[in-house]
Amino acid sequence: MKKYRHPKEKRAMLVTFGLAIILSLFFATVTFGCGLFILGIAFAWGYFALSGKNNLERLKKVSPNTNPDIWQTVESVRQKWGITDLDVYLHPTSNINASASDFGKNFIIINQGLWQAVKGEGQRKFVIGHEMGHIGLGHSWLSVIAYQADNAFAGTILSFFFQFILLRYSRMKELSADRIGLLTCGSLEASLEALAILELRKPNPQKVEIEYMVNYLKSRKANLSESFTEAFSTHPDIFERVEELIKFSKKLGLTSN
Numbered sequence: 173m174k175k176y177r178h179p180k181e182k183r184a185m186l187v188t189f190g191l192a193i194i195l196s197l198f199f200a201t202v203t204f205g206c207g208l209f210i211l212g213i214a215f216a217w218g219y220f221a222l223s224g225k226n227n228l229e230r231l232k233k234v235s236p237n238t239n240p241d242i243w244q245t246v247e248s249v250r251q252k253w254g255i256t257d258l259d260v261y262l263h264p265t266s267n268i269n270a271s272a273s274d275f276g277k278n279f280i281i282i283n284q285g286l287w288q289a290v291k292g293e294g295q296r297k298f299v300i301g302h303e304m305g306h307i308g309l310g311h312s313w314l315s316v317i318a319y320q321a322d323n324a325f326a327g328t329i330l331s332f333f334f335q336f337i338l339l340r341y342s343r344m345k346e347l348s349a350d351r352i353g354l355l356t357c358g359s360l361e362a363s364l365e366a367l368a369i370l371e372l373r374k375p376n377p378q379k380v381e382i383e384y385m386v387n388y389l390k391s392r393k394a395n396l397s398e399s400f401t402e403a404f405s406t407h408p409d410i411f412e413r414v415e416e417l418i419k420f421s422k423k424l425g426l427t428s429n
């Protein structure tokens with residue numbers, strides 16, 4: 173899966189970890205930076221494992237008996253990417269979203285609202301593929317390490333700049349996950365429809381509304397004010413996601429209509 177990592181994520185990753193290593197080494201010479209760094213990771217591990225476990229215990233685990241349709245889609249995507257040891261949970265919320273983690277334990281949380289809003293196997297595979305992409309590319313692990321590095325020089329001016337680098341890195345991870353989503357469903361159309369549904373945030377979007385949103389997203393690029401807002405956001409501008417997916421599908425030779 174790793175060869176599909178978006179070049180923008182690779183660059184952001186390099187900058188993030190390059191800086192993290194340089195700064196950690198610098199602080200390690202004057203303080204116990206490295207020791208604190210390792211302690212920090214251990215602490216984060218404990219914290220995430222414990223709080224994650226508590227949160228997950230309240231959710232319903234997806235099984236072939238309870239949710240055969242979700243189970244089937246997840247299983248086919250899991251096998252395609254060779255992800256092992258994965259749990260899937262259904263969150264009883266109308267919020268059109270999903271999330272994933274590979275820190276401590278691989279799991280995906282699918283919100284009921286999202287599963288009801290997406291239509292057809294293609295869109296479902298894009299959504300599950302996107303989350304599986306976060307797991308396969310080790311995004312949670314990389315985030316925890318990067319944020320621990322940031323803690324190592326908290327309170328300094330460097331931390332302020334590092335925040336922007338971290339935010340950019342978070343956004344680029346989404347572009348990579350979108351690529352895995354597209355490769356999973358094999359259809360640019362279904363991928364863009366799924367993104368349109370996430371953007372619409374409606375419980376039961378109609379086909380005509382989805383089509384209208386897809387065309388709108390394809391029709392324009394991010395303007396300057398959107399790019400500026402993006403600099404403070406963990407998620408990339410939706411127009412950038414659409415643009416990058418179209419570019420990637422061309423590269424793969426997927427024909428769109």
Ligand SMILES: [Zn+2]
Pocket residue numbers: 302306346349
């Ligand atoms: Zn994502």
